[in-house]
Amino acid sequence: MIDWDEAFQRFEEWYGEAKAAEINDPNAMSLTTLDPDGWPSVRIVLMKDFDRDGFVFYTNTQSRKGQAIAHDPRVGLCFHWKSIRKQVRIEGTAEPVSTGEADEYYTQRPHGSRLGAWASKQSEPLEERSILIERVRQMEEKYPEGSDVPRPEHWSGYRVRPKTIEFWKDMPFRLHERWRYSALPDQSGWTTTLLYP
Numbered sequence: 001m002i003d004w005d006e007a008f009q010r011f012e013e014w015y016g017e018a019k020a021a022e023i024n025d026p027n028a029m030s031l032t033t034l035d036p037d038g039w040p041s042v043r044i045v046l047m048k049d050f051d052r053d054g055f056v057f058y059t060n061t062q063s064r065k066g067q068a069i070a071h072d073p074r075v076g077l078c079f080h081w082k083s084i085r086k087q088v089r090i091e092g093t094a095e096p097v098s099t100g101e102a103d104e105y106y107t108q109r110p111h112g113s114r115l116g117a118w119a120s121k122q123s124e125p126l127e128e129r130s131i132l133i134e135r136v137r138q139m140e141e142k143y144p145e146g147s148d149v150p151r152p153e154h155w156s157g158y159r160v161r162p163k164t165i166e167f168w169k170d171m172p173f174r175l176h177e178r179w180r181y182s183a184l185p186d187q188s189g190w191t192t193t194l195l196y197p
Contacts, residue, residue, distance in 0.1 A: 004183075027048070029044070029045060032076035034072045053161065060122035074092075075094045088167055090164070097157040167181075178194070178197060
């Protein structure tokens, strides 16, 4: 049995390497959810924070991924950093961040992004792009540059609490190095396992 800190520290180290090497978005991660009919759905989201409690991203909670998480909070994450030839896979459960966390992050977003959170009916059909542009224009009139744009109730964040986290390192001849950390069922600690590539 080991302490979760070992896995967290390894992620922190690898993420630091990725931030120094990746050209764009080292915080990009694939997020897999399960739709109510059981079909998996995957997309790229941006991790906005991480700590010993998990990995945080923000979105429209009425979007397809938000509805999927409301139905089944089990999710998968994957970071693939091609520049450093490393990958991290995470399986866990997504839970809403606190109102305070969501408010704090929302106020840090660019003005246009805050308007977009109001204007976009994320994942719903859009007849033509001009409709979205008009909705943004209406929000600009309501909340001009420099004004306070309140956070919509349907826009918030999720923290993914890991159940397993796997570290993959590229090695010659595809004899890759893989380590999996798994939480014990009673959450009293973690185990670590070296895996065949």
